[in-house]
Amino acid sequence: MSDPFSFQLRQVSKRFVKGKETITIFDGLDLDIPAGDFVAIMGPSGSGKTTLLNLLGGIDHVTSGEILFDDRRVDTLTENQLSAWRAANVGFIFQFYNLMPVLTAAQNVELPLLLTNLGRKERRTNVATALELVGLSDRAAHYPREMSGGQQQRVAIARAIVSDPQVLLCDEPTGDLDRSTADEVLGILKLLNQEHGKTVVVVTHDPEVTRHTRRTLHLNKGVFEEKTALA
Amino acid sequence: MNQALLVAKNLSRRKLRTSLMLVAIFIAFFLYGALECFNRAFHSSENSGAAERLVTVNRINFTMPLPVNYAGRVRQVEGVTSVSYQSWFGGYYQDQRQPLFMFAVDPVSYLEVYSGIQLPAEQRRAWLTNRSAVAVGKTTAAKYGWKVGDRVPIASNIYLRKDGAKAWEFDIAAIFSDPDDTAREGLIMMSHDYFDETVTFGRDQVNMLVFSTVSPKRNDEIAKAVDALFANSEAETSTDTAAAFNRAFVAQLGNIALIITLVVATAFAAILMIVGNTMVMAVRERTREIGVLKTLGFRGSTILSQILAESLLLALLGAVLGLGAATLAVAAAGKFIQGFGSNMNMTAGVFLGGVGWALLLGLVTGAVPAWSGMRLQIATALGRR
């Protein structure tokens, strides 16, 4: 009897053509991420960790191999199918938050809900819940430029979870934050993993992150290293 | 919040830039609106019932006279219903360089032929009974501030008075309107009988016969019959529809339509460049945000329609403001312009035409950035490659 898997990567290869050169990032990579996992992927620049996150999120495409989500192929979906899939299942969190500068915190959080059939009232409730979860209910009407980095990242997390996706993909979520703010953000991710059962994948340089995750994978030149083990 | 808000927010994020684009669009549509209204007014005499009326002028040229008794002979032609006639008076009021569009006419038959002319019954009676009275079109009356009952001195730079006086004193008996043909509202009409009585020369001669027929379908045939009537006489005639006559006359002033088309096309070409490029730049600045929207699950087609909505909104906003300003300007300018074009006003056709151009402009200027926004690869947009 096995846990259900969030992601399963089977023999995934990824190559870029740059000028006359072909750069190979992955060549036959396998990876299983069970549902409810909280995994950190670490590695030096150019190790392919960002590409891996892009592949998981369906914003980049494999050269060959398969990616399964919930036992269904996602690497074969069209752009529009991928959009719908992401809207339903994946929340993204970026290093530089990537909030819309023209929208308030609440409006930023509400953005993904525009893609659902929820009515205005339900959307407002969900936004309020998400903001409360990240502890920013009192900042709902603030614009990104009026908030600190940590607050902006918490808004970004609220935006990622507001449509209740199964998976959170985080790219250096603490890269732009000081230690204590970073811990706060990681605390929220941990809470989401433990209390709400979200699968969380974090790509990072920051060794401190691994103190919060269930396990850590080390990626080097497109290959996972031995240190990989359950925490 | 909804997507419309997002579009509005995007437009307002750089208020200065958006305002500048609005100004450019405003200017182009202001020019379009004002010039197109002028053009329509300028050419309005070619339409509005003029196709049904026939005019007969001297075959040599329309400035040459015809004997007044021709009117009676045309009336005998089969198919002709009523006949009137007119002579250019060359009148002016106070300023010799500002000619009045003034004709000596036979009032009774004139009102029969130009059945669109509207004037109150008592004014009509007053004009028909008082030989030294004139009927004034409402735009000319408004321009000079004339009212019914006023007495105005009008001189002619062609005709002299028998009694040696410089000017004619005319009573303003009627002020008329003609909704079918607003160009007519710039005219002044005096009685031809009074004209014949008072001038030193040019008596019993007219510039033009105007008549209506039983049916426009028979106009060709009737025109030929009229010209045949006077063939080989001292004053041979040329008969045509009023529309064709007016078209030839207006064309003599120059190819106004071409000039206006060129100017408006130039203005549109300029804003196409300005707005098109600015939209490309504005969307390029938001590359990263578009990438984020896509990671949130927004489809390419949604991004496309958002950007198109933005450019359409911009174009429509500028266009409606420009057309609105043109409406006001045209109404104001009509009071200052003498003669052709003085009857201009904003019509639904011009306005809606402008809105149509605005839609096209919005689509064209939004097309390139919208397309690239739709096709944008997320990984590229987020700078993650």
Added chain:
Amino acid sequence: MGRVISQVTAIASMNIRSIPQRLWMSLSTVVAIALVVAVLLAFLAMGNGFRQAQSSAGAEDIAIMLRDGAQTEINSAVTREQADLIEEAPGIARENGRPLVSAELYVIVDGTSRANGLRANLPLRGLALGGVALRHDVRIAEGRLFQTGTNEIVVGRSVTREFAGFDLGKTMRLGQSVWTVVGVFEDGGTVRESELWGDVGVVQSVFKRANFFQTIRARLQSPRSLPALKAYVDADPRLKFAVQSETEYFSEQAKQSSNLIQKLGWPLAIIMAIGALAGALNTMYSSVASRGTEIATLRAIGFGRIPTFAGTLAEALTLAVIGGGVGIIAATLLFQGYSASTLSANFTQVVFTFKVTPALCVSALVLALIVGLIGGIFPAFRAARQPIVGMLGDQ
């Protein structure tokens, strides 16, 4: 001072060389300014050509007499008796004892426009051979002059160009008679070239105007003889004439008949310039924005505010000059010598050609520079006042 100038030059040349990096934005400004300049020049060249066709037709030493108040030849009327009286007037030049006086009839006939095939008013002038001689500058370019007492006409060069059926040797019906074109005359493209000339006696009889004229022209002994002629006319109650030199008459004509369309040039160009200005401001603001780091770096190195300001202004003026130049070249190529006709105060067609002159080009260029100046000055202020800190950007 010298340092400031060298700084300005350095920054300005750097900005100007970076224009291609913002190619499309810069191009849109250049095109917008070029279009404004071209429209302005087209209208100015049209008005100028129209005015010149009329004003250059007149001679200082030819007097023209019209019935008082008539203003134009077509409205005027002169009797044989009056014409005879003028022959006795002082100040008029004589040749072999005969006064150089020409009583002329002016009637309007129909021509057919080559451009649109519609009927158009053409002036047929009846005059004697002496009247032709009165006009110094006219020369017969093709064929010969008409002969007295015949149905022959000579036509102006402009008439043959714009209207169908008036080429040498052609015949046509004017009035009750058939006429033959025996010659084409030229007069430097003036309004005279828009006329048909025939023998006055024949024109009078064909158009039933026996002993009737419209105007009298007389060659003066010198331009200074005009007052003497005027005094003579004023003193005789039978001569209710307005006496003018031809120069005066034609320039008055030009003034009267420069119509609405020709007056539209400047207002239209200024309105369009506001649109182009919006484009120029946009381009320059984005130029300043895109060079933010560069400007901050230069300021950090020690360049002053003035060079930063002047550099941005120089870029805007460069775009304006290029736009102006392109507009001038385009307008010249498209419109110089373009032939058109319109109705004059005489109610006849005046054929004229568009004339782009250096003076007009200068005023068009001034408009372009004003757009460049205003379009550059506000962004230049922004560039000069931009803080250094925070713009040295790592982001």
